[in-house]
Amino acid sequence: ELKVEQNPLFLSMQEGKNYTIYCNYSTTSDRLYWYRQDPGKSLESLFVLLSNGAVKQEGRLMASLDTKARLSTLHITAAVHDLSATYFCAVDFGNEKLTFGTGTRLTIIP
Amino acid sequence: DAGITQSPRHKVTETGTPVTLRCHQTENHRYMYWYRQDPGHGLRLIHYSYGVKDTDKGEVSDGYSVSRSKTEDFLLTLESATSSQTSVYFCAISSGLMSLETQYFGPGTRLLVL
Numbered sequence A: 001e002l003k004v005e006q007n008p009l010f011l012s013m014q015e016g017k018n019y020t021i022y023c024n025y026s027t028t029s030d031r032l033y034w035y036r037q038d039p040g041k042s043l044e045s046l047f048v049l050l051s052n053g054a055v056k057q058e059g060r061l062m063a064s065l066d067t068k069a070r071l072s073t074l075h076i077t078a079a080v081h082d083l084s085a086t087y088f089c090a091v092d093f094g095n096e097k098l099t100f101g102t103g104t105r106l107t108i109i110p
Numbered sequence B: 001d002a003g004i005t006q007s008p009r010h011k012v013t014e015t016g017t018p019v020t021l022r023c024h025q026t027e028n029h030r031y032m033y034w035y036r037q038d039p040g041h042g043l044r045l046i047h048y049s050y051g052v053k054d055t056d057k058g059e060v061s062d063g064y065s066v067s068r069s070k071t072e073d074f075l076l077t078l079e080s081a082t083s084s085q086t087s088v089y090f091c092a093i094s095s096g097l098m099s100l101e102t103q104y105f106g107p108g109t110r111l112l113v114l
Helices: none
Strands: A004-007 A010-014 A019-025 A032-037 A043-049 A055-058 A061-066 A071-076 A085-092 A098-100 A104-109 B004-007 B010-013 B019-025 B031-038 B042-051 B054-057 B064-070 B073-078 B087-095 B102-105 B109-113
Touching: A004 A085, A010 A019, A019 A032, A019 A085, A032 A071, A032 B102, A043 A055, A043 A061, A043 A071, A043 B102, A071 A085, A085 B042, A098 B042, B004 B087, B010 B019, B019 B031, B019 B087, B019 B109, B031 B064, B031 B073, B042 B064, B042 B073, B054 B064, B073 B087
Parallel strands: A010 A104, B010 B109
Antiparallel strands: A004 A019, A019 A071, A032 A043, A032 A085, A055 A061, A061 A071, A085 A098, A085 A104, B004 B019, B019 B073, B031 B042, B031 B087, B042 B054, B064 B073, B087 B102, B087 B109
């Protein structure tokens, strides 16, 4: 079965702290995507990771991919309130479709 | 902005009525997708299209049909709406030469089936 699991599902953290969101998937893939969704809004593409060891960074967010461990991480550095959102990872298992995780709802507390 | 629009943006309907949602793109992308989003489930693929008149089922296709007669339009039809189809529906397109180089999402349609 093709599965994508994220943890934690909910994360409440203080401004200025660092934290990591994890995305595990069930079978071989070297294509993984991260999206952000604000409440009541659509999904916005954050990162596209297309090979083992890929690392992408944008501002306070950094995403990486370890295809051997079937794991991607989204690391948040020195969190600010504007990063409060729901973050989704999605995996291409080679079947022309994306399988999404259930999302991590991130709340940054002042 | 990937030039994706969805219509209607909100709809309330009654059980048993047919409903059609429209996704329109201006980018001439080959691949188009319909997802539904429900709490605790993330996004789940309903149907997708890889060209005009070429469509295939996703993981939650029961009760839904699609059509794509033009590159720019992808229609999702609920033949006989049920309360379990109350959801937020997102259309997406993929850009680039490879089908999943990236996906851009439309603004969504909120559907309430009473």
